[in-house]
Amino acid sequence: LETNLVGLIRVLEGGRKAETRKIIFASSGGTIYGEPEAKQLPLNEDTPWNPLSPYGVSKLAGGMYVNTYSSLYDLKGTTLALSNVYGPRQDPHGEAGVVAIFAGKLLEREPCTIYGTGMQTRDFVYVEDVASAFVASIENGDGKLFNIGSGIETSIQHLYKEMALAVGIDSDPEKEAERSGEIERSSLDPSLAEKILGWKPETSLRDGIHSTLEWFESKKDENS
Template identity: 40%
Template sequence: MDKVIVTGGAGFIGSHVVEELIRRDYEVSVIDNFSSGHHENIAGLPVKLYICDVADPAVINLIQSLKPDFIIHLAAQVSVARSVKDPLLDARTNVVGSLNVINAANSAGVKKVVFSSSAAVYGNPKSLPVLTSHPAEPESPYGLTKLTVENYLKMFDKFHHLSYGILRFSNVYGPRQDAEGEGGVVSIFADRIRKGTPPMIYGDGKQTRDFIFVKDVAAAAVSALRVENSFCANVSSATSVSIIRLFEIMKAVSHSDIEVLYGPERQGDIRDSTLSNEETKSILNWVPCFDLVSGLRETLGIVSGRNAAL
């Protein structure tokens, strides 16, 4: 049974990846500092838990001692707005923390590191849908840190033959996503719908995003472990929807009549984003199984109560 470390494994995406790994009979260890993860996300699962910050050099010895076959590196600072406000904090977690993990993976003889990158590396797209060959011109410190780690992975492969899988996620949504602070727009809308409180849309609401359900992301991340060569791929639905249309769909699915408020555009936000996943389907032998409505139904069912009738 192969051993896999999941950094950030108690978080939103990480806990779904952990469940998928267990379903596919991997031995799983989770490294998390619980800055945004939650114990209940992995409660009762057959995993070994290690509480550690990836930006702490101690994580290097920890990873070496665990002798994993693979690492899925998900631990990150994920807020674009926070990266603009505090780029040093962003870089500490996303660059220094990632370097610690990569360095440890190399010294421990790990077969492959799967890294959660982001559509943010592309910046404002010059053409849609975005291919992985599209120029990488980040518009935020967050996107810049993700691109920086991608380049470090390529360097480690060049100099040390450390195999990697870079997964550029579009906008991930689903159960367990945090609606507080800088949670994803779907989780924020779901929380406001449940509370009957009008949500805020920044800008005119016509900006578009490519939403991918978290279980599809988890399946892609685990499938990436078995790809022989290093690669970079988009993990996306390859479809786009405007933010205001997303809200209208969520209102209809949940039978809500609340209205929306509008605020100013936020620095670092991208206007439109749709990622091509045709290459990904071939590389990973993977296809997304959830369309937006079915994913939203499952998400809202969790937010509103597991037995909610939608």
């Protein structure tokens, strides 16, 4: 709450006082919509909000604060609801995403852990594509929410197999009980972003995984 919401309000206040032209807010498409029905996937921006965690609530509230400041002050705003962002420079420790965690483990030849069945799905979008979405939002999309994702569901089990194959490992991951509060399926429809921002994801999951693993391998060599 202190970082995601209070920190954002300080940024908005600073932007207002400095007469900043625009704020682009990074929301979380994987949490603000909650657990969708299968028929709703991939989710568009008209999907009802239903965050199931304090983090999701804070991200939803953050987008509402951006809109409120835009309506009250001369401070334009756009909210980007990001799916599961991955790529080079992501820290495999702490609150890192699963791609970074798997990359760190696989390159060290350590076992990876999947919580639950592994059939839960996520929508993975490469960091360079996300960066281009922010650039595309500078001059467009004022006052709007855009889903930034691939629109493709990928199971955690499939992700592991793709990454293990890329580094020449054929062993299965370890399995542990599913963690409470995690959604079962997720994917975001990026059609509105393509229509208004002229943005769409360009990097396939396989290409993104290879680029990510190459970066992790280079950092490993530097530290050896």
